[in-house]
Amino acid sequence: MSSTAIVVKHTGSHYLLSELPRWEPFEAVLRGNLRLSEGNATNPVAVGDRVEYEKDGASCVITKILERKNHLIRKSTNLSRQSHILAANIDRALVVTSLYFPRLKFPFLDRILVTCEMFRIPVTIVLNKTDLYAAECADEIAAFDAIYQGAGYEVLHTSVKSGEGLQALQQACKGKVCLFSGESGTGKSSLIKSLDPTLELRTGAISTAHLQGKHTTTFYEMFPLRGGEGGFVIDSPGIRGFGLVGLEKEEIALYFPEMLKAAQQCRFTPCTHTHEPGCAVKDAVEKGLISAERYASYLGMLEEEGKYRK
Numbered sequence: 001m002s003s004t005a006i007v008v009k010h011t012g013s014h015y016l017l018s019e020l021p022r023w024e025p026f027e028a029v030l031r032g033n034l035r036l037s038e039g040n041a042t043n044p045v046a047v048g049d050r051v052e053y054e055k056d057g058a059s060c061v062i063t064k065i066l067e068r069k070n071h072l073i074r075k076s077t078n079l080s081r082q083s084h085i086l087a088a089n090i091d092r093a094l095v096v097t098s099l100y101f102p103r104l105k106f107p108f109l110d111r112i113l114v115t116c117e118m119f120r121i122p123v124t125i126v127l128n129k130t131d132l133y134a135a136e137c138a139d140e141i142a143a144f145d146a147i148y149q150g151a152g153y154e155v156l157h158t159s160v161k162s163g164e165g166l167q168a169l170q171q172a173c174k175g176k177v178c179l180f181s182g183e184s185g186t187g188k189s190s191l192i193k194s195l196d197p198t199l200e201l202r203t204g205a206i207s208t209a210h211l212q213g214k215h216t217t218t219f220y221e222m223f224p225l226r227g228g229e230g231g232f233v234i235d236s237p238g239i240r241g242f243g244l245v246g247l248e249k250e251e252i253a254l255y256f257p258e259m260l261k262a263a264q265q266c267r268f269t270p271c272t273h274t275h276e277p278g279c280a281v282k283d284a285v286e287k288g289l290i291s292a293e294r295y296a297s298y299l300g301m302l303e304e305e306g307k308y309r310k
């Protein structure tokens, strides 16, 4: 007799499972012959995976990994063909950013958004720390909203300090497994803590250096919000976790939703939206229908990816 549960934590040798939405984690090990089952991945099972398990005396054994609706992976190293599965079955990514402290970097934000599109993870953008700049920067905030709402994203404004938007954030997480992502220092851990003050999370400067090396020993972990009533969160250690895996140059525009739409009218397919005559994307940028910032991020990514593929 087997039952199903979700992997909520992975520590090298064993796993913690829980039958969500109930939060009663128990230990399990992986059946030996499952270890090599996943293509190039260094880890066959990730946080968020739905698995079948069997009781074997006092212990539980994972016997099967059920099909994933999505998963985040990164290459083990830049040139490696091996990859590491960071998390699976994510219902929504909360991409946390701020206009200042730290200052917004469009290419950085857009890279995360592209990654989420690539892995088919729905996104809500969370513009945090509004207490620090909303009064002085109303125009900049409006411009930010115009860019990202124009691209098709939902944008929340939040402040852990003033409490702005925290209820909306709570609603966005309820009943879901959410991944918090975004540049270090934007307030991911603080926001998660505001959703459940009892959680023991690392806030402030956490070390991500060890995650950028060749071997990842730290794994993602799922936390229940208010015992699971508020949903579940995965706090990602940093952007470096999001290396793009096997993205072809021609593919990049597919993951900018507003470009994908416009590209249907380009004269040539495939079109890199750079030099081609009759390019509908360039046309839309010139008319201000696609933001110059997003297009610049696109060009930057095109150049970056080009370096790896001659």
Ligand SMILES: Nc1nc2c(ncn2[C@@H]2O[C@H](COP(=O)(O)OP(=O)(O)O)[C@@H](O)[C@H]2O)c(=O)[nH]1
Binding pocket: 128, 129, 130, 131, 132, 158, 159, 160, 161, 162, 182, 183, 184, 185, 186, 187, 188, 189, 190, 191, 202, 203, 204, 205
């Ligand atoms: N003023 C202000 N500070 C914040 C806000 N959110 C987080 N912080 C501070 O920003 C720093 C980084 O927050 P943290 O949650 O660790 O960011 P993370 O690296 O994204 O997890 C901490 O000192 C927080 O207290 C906010 O909404 N307003």
Ligand SMILES: [Mg+2]
Binding pocket: 188, 189, 190, 202, 203, 204, 206, 235
């Ligand atoms: Mg953090």
Ligand SMILES: [Zn+2]
Binding pocket: 263, 266, 267, 271, 272, 273, 274, 276, 278, 279, 280, 281, 282
């Ligand atoms: Zn084009």
